[in-house]
Amino acid sequence: MSDATHSEVQPYEAQFSDYMELLKPGVMRLVVFTAIVGMVVAPVPVHPVIAIASMLCIAVGAGASGALNMWWDRDLDAIMQRTKDRPIPTGRVAPGEALAIGLALSGFSVMMLALFANPMAGAWLAFTIFFYVVVYSMWLKRLTAQNIVIGGAAGAFPPLLGWVVATGSISLEPVLLVALILLWTPPHFWALALWRNDDYKAAGVPMLPVTRGERVTRRYIFGYTLLLIPVALAPSFTQIGGGLYFAVSLLLNIMMLLGAWQLLRRREADRDADNFRAEKRFFGFSIIYLFLHFMMLLVEATLRAFEISLFALPIWY
Amino acid sequence: MAIHPGHELHSRRKGRNVAIGLLLGGFVAMIFAVTIVKLSKPQNVDINAPNYSTNIGENE
Numbered sequence: 001m002s003d004a005t006h007s008e009v010q011p012y013e014a015q016f017s018d019y020m021e022l023l024k025p026g027v028m029r030l031v032v033f034t035a036i037v038g039m040v041v042a043p044v045p046v047h048p049v050i051a052i053a054s055m056l057c058i059a060v061g062a063g064a065s066g067a068l069n070m071w072w073d074r075d076l077d078a079i080m081q082r083t084k085d086r087p088i089p090t091g092r093v094a095p096g097e098a099l100a101i102g103l104a105l106s107g108f109s110v111m112m113l114a115l116f117a118n119p120m121a122g123a124w125l126a127f128t129i130f131f132y133v134v135v136y137s138m139w140l141k142r143l144t145a146q147n148i149v150i151g152g153a154a155g156a157f158p159p160l161l162g163w164v165v166a167t168g169s170i171s172l173e174p175v176l177l178v179a180l181i182l183l184w185t186p187p188h189f190w191a192l193a194l195w196r197n198d199d200y201k202a203a204g205v206p207m208l209p210v211t212r213g214e215r216v217t218r219r220y221i222f223g224y225t226l227l228l229i230p231v232a233l234a235p236s237f238t239q240i241g242g243g244l245y246f247a248v249s250l251l252l253n254i255m256m257l258l259g260a261w262q263l264l265r266r267r268e269a270d271r272d273a274d275n276f277r278a279e280k281r282f283f284g285f286s287i288i289y290l291f292l293h294f295m296m297l298l299v300e301a302t303l304r305a306f307e308i309s310l311f312a313l314p315i316w317y
Numbered sequence: 318m319a320i321h322p323g324h325e326l327h328s329r330r331k332g333r334n335v336a337i338g339l340l341l342g343g344f345v346a347m348i349f350a351v352t353i354v355k356l357s358k359p360q361n362v363d364i365n366a367p368n369y370s371t372n373i374g375e376n377e
Contacts, residue, residue, distance in 0.1 A: 013329050013330060013333070014333070015332060015333055016332060016333045016336035016337070047354050049350045049351060049353075049354045050351065050354060050355075052347075053347050053350070053351050056347070116351055
């Protein structure tokens, strides 16, 4: 036997880009962005080298949980239109390989973050990975229509991770940021699920529009938007917020509420007539909504660093 | 059988190997940079240092 025969049984060699895709780079970008904001707004300055190293660890940790999620959900991914081109369903990466990469990178990122920043940050990263992979992917995603609410929690932790990297402890401000992403996720994702309903139905994932129908989903979107508003405005009155954040947040929340109200009032005929135009718009706007909230926190932190105060608000915490 | 250095397998895996090599090199560089930063903190203000002192100022 020669080594030439060996190459024939392996028709496709996984490339580096396939492994990168396994780490969900899109999600990673969002995680890193919110983690950076959490770190920058914290009252303790972080050395740039430690900051970069810590952010890399958080990015790799997020990627590792993405790989583990793809390993676990490979049966669903193969069915759903949105995910059928992922590395495992297309056969570019073997399931066992994804599992190994996910586990190895999880362990690595947690250990390195504990060493680079502090043990508390490492522990929170470990908890985040556990929560996303075990609690969300393995346990609740296929069990309950509130899966997005739970999954949102895993996606909500990065700003807290950033904060803990800087301070080594937890305070009200990062908890508010976690709550902001947590309550933002359901309306954001359910708007998507409304027009991706058939996809989830085919895969048997109990998304809210599948189990409870469209009307209930629209009511839930509106309800969660109502819950979201006070949480989104609350950071204005802490040390990380300020007048500028408040003004922008108020505007964004009014627009979000109007969007949710519009979705609530739409009937089947409306969405058939314009092919889910309002739902798609609401979904798109919700991304801008979250992004601008975090951007404004960065702006406020910059203003504070230069000791500029545009218009002061009372600080309640 | 020996695997020849010029085997097609090597060219096929080249991109992947180079990328992993760069990644590992970057990792080493990062550990080095973090080490320099951590060790260049004055010992008496570094809470993790063995000779950390809580009464800074009194000694000076």
